[in-house]
Amino acid sequence: MSARSALKQxxxxxxxAAARVLADAGVDTPLVDARLIAADLLGLAPLxxxxxEVPDGFEExxxxxxxxxxxxxxxxxxTGVAAFGPLELAVGPGVFIPRPxxxxxxxxxxxxxxxxxxxxxxxxxxxxxxxxxxxxHARGDASVTAVDASTVARDYxxxxxxxxxxxxxxxAGDFTDPGLLAPLRxxxxxVVSNPPYVPENPGLSPEVYFDPHxxxxxxxxxxxxIRGLIPVAAALLAPGGxxxxxxxxxTSELVLREVAAHGELGEPAVLxxxxxxxxxxxxxxxxx
Numbered sequence: 001m002s003a004r005s006a007l008k009q010x011x012x013x014x015x016x017a018a019a020r021v022l023a024d025a026g027v028d029t030p031l032v033d034a035r036l037i038a039a040d041l042l043g044l045a046p047l048x049x050x051x052x053e054v055p056d057g058f059e060e061x062x063x064x065x066x067x068x069x070x071x072x073x074x075x076x077x078x079t080g081v082a083a084f085g086p087l088e089l090a091v092g093p094g095v096f097i098p099r100p101x102x103x104x105x106x107x108x109x110x111x112x113x114x115x116x117x118x119x120x121x122x123x124x125x126x127x128x129x130x131x132x133x134x135x136x137h138a139r140g141d142a143s144v145t146a147v148d149a150s151t152v153a154r155d156y157x158x159x160x161x162x163x164x165x166x167x168x169x170x171x172a173g174d175f176t177d178p179g180l181l182a183p184l185r186x187x188x189x190x191v192v193s194n195p196p197y198v199p200e201n202p203g204l205s206p207e208v209y210f211d212p213h214x215x216x217x218x219x220x221x222x223x224x225x226i227r228g229l230i231p232v233a234a235a236l237l238a239p240g241g242x243x244x245x246x247x248x249x250x251t252s253e254l255v256l257r258e259v260a261a262h263g264e265l266g267e268p269a270v271l272x273x274x275x276x277x278x279x280x281x282x283x284x285x286x287x288x
Contacts, residue, residue, distance in 0.1 A: 010054055011038070011049060011050060011051070011052045011053075011054050012050045014038070014054070014059065014062060015031070015034045015035055015038050015049060015050070016031075016034075018030075018034035018037070018038070018062065018063075018066045019031040019033075019034040019035075021034075021066055021067075021070055022034055022066065022069055022070055024070075025069075025070035025071075025072065026072070027069060027070070027072070033069055033075050034066065035049050036075060036079065037062065037065050037066060037069065037075070037078060037079065038052075038062060040078075040079040041058060041061055041062055041065065042055075042058070065078050072205075072206035072207055072210075073207075073210060074097055074207045074210050074211075076091050076097045077091070077092055077093060077097075077210060080092060082097050082098050082128070082130075083100075084098045084100075084102070084103060084106075084130045084133075084134060085103050085106060085107075085134055086137070087130070087133060087134060087137065087160075087164055088163075089128045089129065089130060089133070089156075089160045089163075090128070090156060090159055090160055090163065091128050091156065092156070093210070094150070094152035094153070094156075094212060095127055095128050095150070095152055095153045095156045095212070095215075096127040096128065096153070096211050096212060096215040096216070097128070097210075097211060098127065098128055098130035098194075101246075101273045101274070101279055102130060102131065102194050102246060103134075104271065104272075104273050104274065104279070104280065105131065105192060105194065105244050105246050105271070105280050106130070106131055106134040106135065106138075106192075108244055108271055108280070108282065109121070109131065109134075109135050109190055109192050109242075109244055110134075110135060110138045110139065112190055112242040112244070112282075113135075113139055113142070113189065113190055116189050116190075117141070118141045118142070118143065119139065119141070119142045119143070119189040119190060120142070120143045120145075120184065120187055120188045120189050120190075120238075121135050121136075121139075121142050121143065121144045121145070121188070121189065121190045121191075121192070122144075122145045122146075122147065122181065122184065122188050122190070122191045122192075122233075122236055123135070123144065123145070123146045123147065123191075123192050123193065124147050124175035124191060124192070124193040124195065124229050124232070124233065125147065125148060125175050125193055125194065125195045125196070125215075125225070125229075126146035126147060126148045126153065126154075126157050126170070127148060127153050127156075127157070127194070127215060128153065128156045128157060128160055129146055129156065129157030129158070129160045129161055129168060129170070130160075130194075131192050131193075131194060132144050132145075132146035132157065132161070132168045132170075133146075133157075133160055133161050133164050133166055133168060135190075135192070136161070136164075136166035136167060136168050137164055137166050140166070143169075144166075144167070144168045144169065145168070145169045145171060145181065145184070146161075146168050146169065146170045146171070147171055147172075147173040147175055147180065147181070148170070148172070148173070149172065149173065149174050149175075149214075150212065150214075150215070151172075152212075153212075153215070154170050154171075154172060157170045158170045175193065175195065175225075175228070175229045175232055176225065176228030176229055176232060177232065178231065178232060178235070180232055180236075181236060184236055185235050185236055186235070186236070186237070186238055186239075187236075187238055188236040188237050188238060188241055189237075189238060189241045189242070190241060190242050190243075190244075191233040191236055191237055191241070191242075191243050191244075192243075192244045192245075193229055193233065193244070193245050193246065194246040195218065195225040195226055195229055195245070195246070196214060196215050196216055196217055196218040196222075196224075196225045197218050197222045197223070197225065197226060197246065197247045197248045197251065198216050198217050198218065198222050198248055199217070199218075199219070199220060199221055199222035199248065199250075200217050200219065200220055200222075201217075221251070221254065222247075222248045222250075222251055223251060223254055223255070223258070226245060226247060226251075226255055226258060227258055229245070230243075230245075230258055230259060230262055230265075231262065233245075234262055234264040234265055234285060235264075237264075237284075237285040238285065239285055239286065239287040239288065240284055240285060240287050241284065241285045242282065242283070242284050242285075243259070243265065243282065243283050243284070243285070244271070244280055244281075244282045245259075245280060245281050245282075246279060246280050247279065247280065247281060249277045249278065249279055252270060252278035252279075252281065255268075255281045256268050256270070256281055259281055259283050263286075264285055264286055265283045265284070265285060265286065266283055266284050266285070266286050267283070268281050268282065268283040269281070269282050269283065
């Protein structure tokens with residue numbers, strides 16, 4: 001066996017051993033995570049890891065990161081980034097990690113803006129900035145405002161907008177405040193929100209509890225934040241403007257009723273994620 005073959009086998013063996021550790025810890029995708037952590041440390045694409053030469057000091061640093069993942073620390077906290085559509089967003093402790101299903105809402109938002117020249121967009125509860133930045137990335141002519149109450153989240157959102165090379169106005173605010181963004185009242189073409197919506201629950205995947213509690217959970221029913229943001233969103237929207245809200249898979253009917261009960265919003269519709277689950281509600285402001 002050549003020295004180069006031995007090195008190839010060594011890197012492959014390290015990843016395989018790490019995957020077994022992660023599997024024993026209950027990680028859902030142990031081999032994928034083990035390979036991604038190695039790729040991040042080596043500065044390589046994941047498919048290149050098995051053919052990599054292992055540098056001095058790699059094994060110790062790799063085992064430390066695998067131990068963190070085995071304690072169910074999110075992969076994104078270990079690598080420092082989360083993919084969101086074509087974007088790579090910086091994330092870490094104190095900011096909500098964007099989930100792949102939210103990409104469906106981002107895609108809907110871009111479609112909703114078709115034909116609108118220089119649209120005004122507001123993202124309520126922006127977190128890492130995922131929705132706001134994705135929309136600004138797709139619509140360079142949009143004026144996008146991202147709102148969050150958390151200083152940490154706002155810092156991440158602003159940094160991620162710079163990283164993506166887009167213009168997003170990141171502002172401090174409570175998205176249930178009736179006076180929020182008063183100068184924009186009645187002038188916004190699109191409001192999107194991925195608010196906290198999970199019912200208080202101690203039995204979820206351990207990774208969930210690494211996210212800020214206030215960015216995930218919203219009372220016993222998971223509806224507290226959504227009830228508060230609907231009137232704020234309706235006040236911001238121009239007649240005919242669109243609203244899109246992400247929600248828990250168990251609360252679709254509750255969100256539909258809350259939106260339908262608001263006199264300024266038209267009949268709401270269900271938007272499903274890629275697995276067919278009802279995960280979003282959309283509506284338009286009534287034109288009078």
